[in-house]
Amino acid sequence: xxxxxxxxxxxxxxxxxxxxxxxxxxSIKSWEYWCKRNNVDFMLVTEHDDRLxxxxxxxxxxxxxxxxxxxxxVVDSDTMIKWDAPNIFEMYDDEFCGVLDNVNLKWVHDSxxxxxxxxxxINVDIDEYINAGVLFFTKKHLSLFKDILDFYLKNQxxxxxxxxxxxxxxxxxxxxxxxxxxxxxxxxxSWNLLGMHKKQMFTHNWQLNEDKTPFFVKYGFIWHFxxxxxxxxxxxxxQTWELFEKHYDIxxxxxxxxxxxxxxxxxxxxxxxxxxxxxxxxxxxxxKFKDKVLVEIGCHKGNSTKYLSKIFKKVYAVxxxxxxxxxxxxxDCDNVEFVKANLYPYRKGDGSIQNAEDWGDFLPxxxxxxxxxxxxxxxxxKSDIENALKLWPNVxxxxxxxxxxxxxxxxxIDEHVEEGNLxxxxxxxxxxxxxxxxANTKFIDMEGCICNLM
Ligand SMILES: C[S@@+](CC[C@H](N)C(=O)[O-])C[C@H]1O[C@@H](n2cnc3c(N)ncnc32)[C@H](O)[C@@H]1O
Numbered sequence: 001x002x003x004x005x006x007x008x009x010x011x012x013x014x015x016x017x018x019x020x021x022x023x024x025x026x027s028i029k030s031w032e033y034w035c036k037r038n039n040v041d042f043m044l045v046t047e048h049d050d051r052l053x054x055x056x057x058x059x060x061x062x063x064x065x066x067x068x069x070x071x072x073x074v075v076d077s078d079t080m081i082k083w084d085a086p087n088i089f090e091m092y093d094d095e096f097c098g099v100l101d102n103v104n105l106k107w108v109h110d111s112x113x114x115x116x117x118x119x120x121x122i123n124v125d126i127d128e129y130i131n132a133g134v135l136f137f138t139k140k141h142l143s144l145f146k147d148i149l150d151f152y153l154k155n156q157x158x159x160x161x162x163x164x165x166x167x168x169x170x171x172x173x174x175x176x177x178x179x180x181x182x183x184x185x186x187x188x189x190s191w192n193l194l195g196m197h198k199k200q201m202f203t204h205n206w207q208l209n210e211d212k213t214p215f216f217v218k219y220g221f222i223w224h225f226x227x228x229x230x231x232x233x234x235x236x237x238x239q240t241w242e243l244f245e246k247h248y249d250i251x252x253x254x255x256x257x258x259x260x261x262x263x264x265x266x267x268x269x270x271x272x273x274x275x276x277x278x279x280x281x282x283x284x285x286x287x288k289f290k291d292k293v294l295v296e297i298g299c300h301k302g303n304s305t306k307y308l309s310k311i312f313k314k315v316y317a318v319x320x321x322x323x324x325x326x327x328x329x330x331x332d333c334d335n336v337e338f339v340k341a342n343l344y345p346y347r348k349g350d351g352s353i354q355n356a357e358d359w360g361d362f363l364p365x366x367x368x369x370x371x372x373x374x375x376x377x378x379x380x381x382k383s384d385i386e387n388a389l390k391l392w393p394n395v396x397x398x399x400x401x402x403x404x405x406x407x408x409x410x411x412x413i414d415e416h417v418e419e420g421n422l423x424x425x426x427x428x429x430x431x432x433x434x435x436x437x438x439a440n441t442k443f444i445d446m447e448g449c450i451c452n453l454m
Contacts, residue, residue: 002070004089006035007062009045010077011055018230020055024077026241031081033248037256038087041069051153053160056168059132060149063142072142076133078225078233079192080240083247084260085221088136088191095185096137096144096177098130101170103195103227111166112174118155119175128184130177132170134192134222141182148176193220195227202236213267217244246274255281262306262329269439271303272373272400276429276447280398283426283450284311284369295367297343297384298374302326308371309333316363318343319374339363344380359387367392368454373400381412389421396454397422403432403445410445417451425453 008031010024028044035042043065045058052058059074066072071089075081088097101108108129116122137144151172152159162168177184193216196202201216216223223240225233249256255278264274291313299305299317306329309315317326318339330336341357348354370388372381381399388395401409416422429435429447437443 002089003068004040004071004073005043005066005069006031006040006073006075007043007045007059007066008075008077009055009058011046011048011058013048013055015054016230018234020077023225023230023234023237026237027075027077027080029241029248030083031075031079033083033250033253034081034085036250037083037253038089040073040087040089053156054168057149057152059169060145060152063145063149066139066142069139071136071138073134073136075135075222076224076226078237079134080223080225080237082217082221082223083244083256088187088221092136092185094138094140094183096135096141096180096182097185097187097191098132098135099187099189099192099194100127101129101131101194102126103198107166108171111171114164114166115171115175118151118172119179122175122178124171124174124178128178129171129174130186131192131194131224132173133224133226136187137182144173144176144180144182147179148173151176190219190221193223196220196223196225197228252278255285258307258310262303264303265438266436267438268301268303269437270300273430273435273447275434276400277304277307279426279428279448281307281311283428283453289369292368293364293366294369294371295363296371296373297388298372299323299326299338300373302329304371304373305336306330306333309336312369316367318362343374344383356383359391363391365391367395369396369398371398371400376401376404376409378408378412381409382415385412385416385422394454395452396425397451398428398448399451400429400448402427402449403435403443403447405441405444407444413449413451422451425450 010020010028012019012021032042048055049058049061062072062074105126108126112124193201196216202214204212204214225237258281259274259277263271265272289311293314294308294312295316296305296308297318299319301322305315305317305326309330313335315336316339317336318341320340320342323338323340327338339362341362344356346354372384399413402413403410413422417424427446427449432443432445435443435447
């Protein structure tokens with residue numbers, strides 16, 4: 001297996017009136033999380049090498065610091081990586097990878113002009129000019145950074161006092177890269193989302209009125225907060241962190257890959273929160289339950305079915321509607337059986353009553369855990385509990401929507417607790433204050449509970 005490294009320079013330095021940490025703190029937390037999740041080492045440089053002028057030249061020192069690594073990424077401290085971005089190191093072989101920087105072509109053109117005097121006879125084309133803030137390459141490319149550092153040291157006085165514009169090391173890197181015979185790979189813009197404000201990426205599709213996720217989060221893997229002043233950068237990175245911080249929970253990394261496979265209550269009305277699902281994983285993802293059978297009463301589009309299938313040996317998912325969507329969402333889960341059934345009596349068009357189907361007719365006798373999440377009226381929940389206890393006297397219960405107003409689910413559960421049929425083992429999911437629901441429902445109690453935990 002290859003050993004890979006992300007290298008970031010984040011130095012507070014008196015050459016800037018702002019502290020780098022004012023914004024890099026968010027960058028660092030995002031990269032730390034992603035590296036841990038993808039088994040990549042993270043090298044953070046916070047000490048300036050006094051041989052150098054501005055902190056940015058510390059990036060070049062990667063050539064002497066990446067010993068023992070196969071693939072390397074150099075990322076600027078004004079970038080953040082999306083929590084579930086794929087492992088980029090698995091997406092290239094031996095190429096030098098970057099994203100074209102074409103946000104401001106005049107700036108690129110002028111920069112190539114002013115630095116061109118150092119690179120006689122070398123022509124970098126505008127459509128091969130990459131942004132230096134996010135680079136991925138291999139150990140065989142490290143010599144490039146030594147060449148750039150040598151170039152800098154040779155021209156240090158001029159470069160440290162440079163007043164002709166055109167940035168600092170990016171154009172120099174592009175000229176040096178052009179001198180090599182490295183095979184190059186231009187990554188899609190999502191791997192270094194530049195000019196986000198110009199592309200209106202901080203907004204969302206308000207016409208749909210259903211998903212308020214900003215475009216940069218939806219369509220980008222690495223967000224580059226550049227092209228505006230540092231106070232704006234600090235603000236935007238801080239806001240981004242505060243909005244999505246919950247996805248970067250290093251302590252729960254072991255669950256995140258599973259939780260990212262499915263949708264949660266903040267964007268999908270008829271499922272549970274991420275926290276609810278996490279609590280289920282925390283309780284059941286272990287040796288004790290890996291050979292057990294779960295029934296989900298009311299599976300809707302399979303948003304819970306999918307992660308439950310990673311916990312239990314077999315999952316039966318019951319619903320009267322939505323099964324096509326649920327099957328599609330769970331098409332890679334080979335231990336799920338979908339069951340179409342009508343769970344409650346209802347009045348037909350001719351006024352007669354259609355009885356509910358008998359659970360024993362469509363569910364097996366060896367069920368260990370039942371997840372009750374279909375009808376939310378008192379009578380419906382009460383009958384679900386009674387049906388389950390009748391068929392499987394020792395079953396453990398998971399209930400969603402304990403605190404759903406006006407309290408019918410809670411009433412049915414509490415009554416059975418009082419009667420001694422159920423014992424609440426723990427409350428799970430979000431509290432009434434924390435719960436964010438796409439349906440805008442204000443809960444009156446905890447989101448869910450587990451009863452009779454075996
Ligand atoms: C809240 S959703 C289930 C969400 C799912 N458990 C999850 O976590 O993503 C409730 C489901 O119960 C189903 N349902 C309601 N009444 C039903 C009935 N009479 N028979 C079968 N399914 C029913 C609905 O079709 C709906 O898909």
